[in-house]
Amino acid sequence: MSENFARRVTAALAGIPTIGSKTAVFVARDGFQAQVNVGESTVTLPFVGMYLPPAGHPVQLEQRGGEVVITGPARPLPGIGVITATGSPRATVTAWGVAYSLPYRSGYTPVLSDNVDISWSGDGGVIQGKVTATSNVVAPETTPPAGLRTYNPDPFTAVDSASFGPYGWNTRDVWSSNSYIGAWFYGSKIRDTIPDTARILSAAIYLNPRQLQGAAPNFRYHTSGTRPGGAVTFGGTTFALPLVGGWTPVPLAFIDFLKVNPGGVGFNNGGYSIYRGTQADQLSGALDISWEA
Amino acid sequence: MKNTSPALASILTGSFTTRLVIDSFYGPTRTKEDLGEDGWELNWNSEGEIKSAGRVDIVYTDDLAQSLTPNEFADTLAPFGQELNILLEVTAGDGFTETIQQGRYLITGVPDARDEHMNVLGELLTIGSRVTLTLEDRMVRIKRAGFRSEQAPASLASCWAELQRISGMQVIRSVADKPIPVGLIYKAAEGGRLDAVQALARILDGVAYITPDGALSVLPDVWGAPVAALVLGADGTILDVGHSMESEDVFNEIVGNFQDADRNPIYAVAAVITGPLATTGPFGRYTRYVTSEQVSTQAEADAYVRAALAIATSTQVYRVPVQCVLDPRLDDGDVVTVERPTGGTLTGRIANHRIGNDGTMSLELDVQRNV
Numbered sequence: 251m252s253e254n255f256a257r258r259v260t261a262a263l264a265g266i267p268t269i270g271s272k273t274a275v276f277v278a279r280d281g282f283q284a285q286v287n288v289g290e291s292t293v294t295l296p297f298v299g300m301y302l303p304p305a306g307h308p309v310q311l312e313q314r315g316g317e318v319v320i321t322g323p324a325r326p327l328p329g330i331g332v333i334t335a336t337g338s339p340r341a342t343v344t345a346w347g348v349a350y351s352l353p354y355r356s357g358y359t360p361v362l363s364d365n366v367d368i369s370w371s372g373d374g375g376v377i378q379g380k381v382t383a384t385s386n387v388v389a390p391e392t393t394p395p396a397g398l399r400t401y402n403p404d405p406f407t408a409v410d411s412a413s414f415g416p417y418g419w420n421t422r423d424v425w426s427s428n429s430y431i432g433a434w435f436y437g438s439k440i441r442d443t444i445p446d447t448a449r450i451l452s453a454a455i456y457l458n459p460r461q462l463q464g465a466a467p468n469f470r471y472h473t474s475g476t477r478p479g480g481a482v483t484f485g486g487t488t489f490a491l492p493l494v495g496g497w498t499p500v501p502l503a504f505i506d507f508l509k510v511n512p513g514g515v516g517f518n519n520g521g522y523s524i525y526r527g528t529q530a531d532q533l534s535g536a537l538d539i540s541w542e543a
Numbered sequence: 544m545k546n547t548s549p550a551l552a553s554i555l556t557g558s559f560t561t562r563l564v565i566d567s568f569y570g571p572t573r574t575k576e577d578l579g580e581d582g583w584e585l586n587w588n589s590e591g592e593i594k595s596a597g598r599v600d601i602v603y604t605d606d607l608a609q610s611l612t613p614n615e616f617a618d619t620l621a622p623f624g625q626e627l628n629i630l631l632e633v634t635a636g637d638g639f640t641e642t643i644q645q646g647r648y649l650i651t652g653v654p655d656a657r658d659e660h661m662n663v664l665g666e667l668l669t670i671g672s673r674v675t676l677t678l679e680d681r682m683v684r685i686k687r688a689g690f691r692s693e694q695a696p697a698s699l700a701s702c703w704a705e706l707q708r709i710s711g712m713q714v715i716r717s718v719a720d721k722p723i724p725v726g727l728i729y730k731a732a733e734g735g736r737l738d739a740v741q742a743l744a745r746i747l748d749g750v751a752y753i754t755p756d757g758a759l760s761v762l763p764d765v766w767g768a769p770v771a772a773l774v775l776g777a778d779g780t781i782l783d784v785g786h787s788m789e790s791e792d793v794f795n796e797i798v799g800n801f802q803d804a805d806r807n808p809i810y811a812v813a814a815v816i817t818g819p820l821a822t823t824g825p826f827g828r829y830t831r832y833v834t835s836e837q838v839s840t841q842a843e844a845d846a847y848v849r850a851a852l853a854i855a856t857s858t859q860v861y862r863v864p865v866q867c868v869l870d871p872r873l874d875d876g877d878v879v880t881v882e883r884p885t886g887g888t889l890t891g892r893i894a895n896h897r898i899g900n901d902g903t904m905s906l907e908l909d910v911q912r913n914v
Contacts, residue, residue, distance in 0.1 A: 272800040272834070273808040289800065289810045308806045324806040395697060403713050404626075404647075405571050407756050409546055437546075439758050442716040443707055497571070529642055532564070532630055538571050543708075 270313030273324045276303055279372045284309065284320050295320050302372025303327065327375070330384055333364045343368060343377055352377050398542050400451065403443070408434040408514070408535035411527035414481045422527040423460065424535070426467035426517030432525070433482045433516030434535030436508075437475050444509040448543040453505045454497040455515065456536040457525055464521035466490035471504045475512040484518045493523065497538065505539055544770045545755055545872050547643055554635045555870055556780060561902065564630040564642055565599065567619055574619045575611075578603060578627075581673070585629070585645060586897035589762060589875040592686065592737070594752040595646055597678040599627070604671045611672040612656040620674050622650045627678060631871045631898075643871045647757030649684065652677035680753040685710055686737040690729050699723040702743045706751070706759060709739055713758035718747050724837040726804075746837070752875070762876040764854070766892055772880045773867055782903065783866035784883060794831040794855035795820045799848040801838040811844035813852040820856055831855060863891055863908045869898050873906070881908065 274288035284297040286309060295311070299322030303309060308324035331345030340351045341360035345368065352368065354360055354377035367378040413425035413432040424432030444450075469491040472482035489501050504515060515535070517523075526534050565578040578601050585597035601620065603611040613621035626649050630642040655675040661668050696705050702721050707714045709729065723746060729739040740759070744751035749761040773781050795815040802808055814822050822828045833851050838844050865881055873879065873893060880888045891908025898904045 273802045273806050275808060288808070289798070290812075308802070308808060324802075399708075401711055403711060404757060406713060409756065437715065439713050439715050439756075442703065443713045443758075445704060445707075529640075532566065532628055532642070532644065533573060536571075 270318075272311050273308045274311050274320070276305060276307050276309045276320075276323075276372075278305060284372075286311070286320065299323075301370065304370060304372070304374045327368075327370045329368060330381060331366055331368055331377075333360045333362055333366060333377075336360045336362060341377060350375060355379055400540060400542050401448075402538075402540035405456065405533075405536035405538040406436055406440050406443075407532060408528050408537075409437045410435040410477050411529075411535055412477055418480075419477065422529045424517065424525040424527050425523075426520050426525075427464075427522045428519055431481060431484075431516060431518055432467075433472055433474070433477075433514055434528070435474060435476050435514045436537070438512065440505075440508045440537070440539070441475075441510065441512060444505070444539065444541055445543045446510050448509060448541040450502045450505045450509070451540045451542055452538075453500045453502055453540075454538045455500050456533050456538070457491075457495050457498055458531045458534050459493075459495045460524040460526055462493040462495075462521075462523045464523070466493060466521060467517040467523050468520035469500070470516065470518050471507050471513055472516050473511065473513045475514065482514070482516060484516070485513075488518065490520075491517075493521075500537070505537075505541075509541075544877050545643055545874055547872050548641055550639065551633065551641050551643075551872065554633060554639055554641075555868070555872070557635065559633050559635040559639075561634070561869060561871070562632050563599070563645075564632050565601070566628045568626040568628060569617070569619070569624065574625075575603075580900075582900055584897060584899040585678075586895070587875045588895040589750065589752065590894065593679045593682045594875065595648075595680040597629075597646070597648060599629075599676050599678065601674045601676060602671065603674070605669065608668040608670065610658045610669040611674055612658050613653055613674070620650060620653065620656075620676060622652050622677070625650045627676070629678075633871065644755045645871065646678075646680060646755050647753075648678035648680055650676050651679045651683060681712065681757055681759075682737065682751075682753050685712075685740055685759075686734050688736050689733060690731045690735050690739075692731050694729045694731075696723050696727055696729075699725065702747050706740060706743050706761075709736060709743075710759050715754055715758045715760040717760045718749055718763050721746055726836045726839065728836070755874070766878050767876075769878045769880050769890055771870070771873060771877065772882075772888075773865065773870075774882045775884065776882075779882070780868040780870065781865065781882065782868065783864075784881060785864040785866075787862050787864065789862060790826075790829075792855070793820070794829050794852070795822050795826065796828055796830045797833055797848040797851045797855065798830060799833045799835075799838070799844055799851070801834055801844045801847070803839045809838065809841055809844045811841070811848045813845075813848040815852065815856060861910045862894065863889065863910055865906045865908060867904050867906065869902050869904045871898070873904075879906075879908070 274286040277285040280294045283294050285294045297320045303323035310321045310324045312321050328345030331343035334344045335342035340353050342349050342351050352375045358379040364380045367381050368375050411424050411434045412419045413421045413430045415430040469489040470484040471486050472484050474482045528534050563580050567575040581600045581602045583599040587595045616623045628647050629645045631645050632642045634640050658669045659671040661670045703716050740751045744761045747761050749763040752762050754760050775781050797813045799811040838847050875893050878892045880890050882888050891910040894907045894909045896906040
């Protein structure tokens with residue numbers, strides 16, 4: 251706490267943001283200082299770098315403990331260029347895609363396509379003369395972008411659950427019986443989170459049964475993110491869910507559907523089993539999914 | 544607005560009792576169900592770095608006389624990745640019960656823990672534990688996880704896909720997706736991942752927050768339609784409506800310093816020039832300096848400072864504290880109407896709120912005032 255407080259006080263005392271760096275446009279040398287255009291003003295500031303850039307070049311301004319200094323050119327200048335037009339007293343040299351009209355040393359006569367050395371300072375650029383070849387330094391290898399990664403966030407908890415029977419939706423527990431279908435709803439989070447191109451690696455559902463009886467529930471996915479007015483529409487192949495509680499594996503094809511479409515999972519009749527709904531157990535119907543993307 | 548049944552609304556204006564249903568988790572595994580509590584407070588602040596936090600005093604008596612006081616990193620209530628899921632259960636006389644998800648919290652501290660002991664035949668048995676826990680939402684995980692080195696987004700196509708990728712969390716796409724502008728770099732610094740998440744949320748015109756069920760989402764800057772009305776009188780829940788004004792952070796001049804891709808400076812200014820907040824008026828000048836890596840042209844810079852000025856002058860000008868009976872449906876960012884004791888109503892957006900075991904709720908509303 252005290253460390254944060256100290257940091258805040260320091261930041262407040264330093265005035266303008268502590269990450270106070272911005273760029274300005276170099277105008278001219280003023281004694282050994284630099285005159286720059288910044289925002290709405292022209293000011294003369296100490297220069298702490300090695301070489302002044304030519305007039306009009308952006309320079310870097312840094313705040314250092316309340317003092318503003320110019321540390322040098324804000325972008326680099328080319329060291330080697332190619333003569334693209336000869337002339338006197340200035341030749342045109344093109345470097346890094348920009349054409350500059352610069353004077354050259356009196357001992358050198360520009361020839362078209364010569365590779366030439368340029369030196370820069372606050373007094374402008376000068377073509378020094380022809381170089382025998384351009385650099386042959388090999389750049390280091392770049393790091394390739396990160397490949398596929400495995401994700402396994404905390405389980406996707408159901409936002410609602412209910413059962414639909416002859417009298418409509420009438421319990422928030424999840425039933426699987428001859429006259430009742432049951433469903434869990436997840437809002438949009440599964441589709442919003444898992445990329446359409448993801449490869450599903452594993453999936454399990456958390457079940458908290460009140461009773462397990464008769465045949466296996468006909469476990470399927472459905473197409474409703476939230477509870478509809480009428481019954482849900484089931485899709486996909488029926489999976490005979492084992493009569494167990496706790497984390498139970500579910501077919502990956504269900505998740506392949508849910509990653510792209512709104513929906514949830516539920517029971518399209520079968521047996522006579524009742525599972526606690528989200529009101530009785532918040533973890534009920536939670537889906538623990540891992541995928542690669 | 545939290546997801547609740549229509550029946551709950553009428554219950555909340557009458558007489559009801561509440562209790563917390565607290566489950567502890569370690570990863571996907573539930574370690575304890577329905578822990579007892581003896582005092583709690585949960586608060587949400589849409590302007591905070593960590594948007595929701597709380598404190599709960601767990602009381603526990605074990606059937607096997609074991610203590611719940613954490614000693615090891617992996618203990619049930621230790622602050623090393625263990626989470627609590629908190630539901631609020633509302634019960635009313637006629638058999639009505641509904642639980643409302645309040646939050647999925649990381650235990651970040653155990654400021655106090657003590658056991659009650661009893662000597663049974665020379666054996667010291669623990670008859671109960673009382674453990675105070677500091678809770679913060681999952682944003683704290685993002686804040687703590689850094690980038691190993693500076694990184695660029697894997698793809699500029701989608702802010703939401705990047706939010707999911709760099710957080711590794713569940714996301715709920717609450718606003719329309721946008722592409723990421725060139726120039727966004729994630730920084731290898733403490734809190735760098737949280738900065739990156741908020742930068743992406745900024746592009747989506749909102750702030751990132753954690754939903755009650757623990758997913759990452761974005762609260763949009765634009766107000767929605769009112770979702771609840773707080774009223775006085777027989778069915779009223781309002782205990783007190785205050786009034787406050789604050790001039791801090793009401794900037795009327797925004798100065799932006801940006802640079803283009805070639806690092807040439809771009810300068811832009813926006814200022815209020817008419818009305819009571821004019822820089823030339825009695826309020827004077829209140830300047831804010833801004834910069835953004837996503838701005839690279841003069842037109843973008845002008846738009847950026849104008850947008851920053853609009854935000855600075857339209858919000859926070861006028862804040863109304865409201866005390867009311869606990870309403871577990873309300874969330875930060877919800878727009879509500881409030882009946883004033885002096886007559887009339889006002890419409891405000893919940894900027895922060897807190898609830899506790901005393902059954903009341905304190906809200907602070909941002910009330911928009913046009914400049």
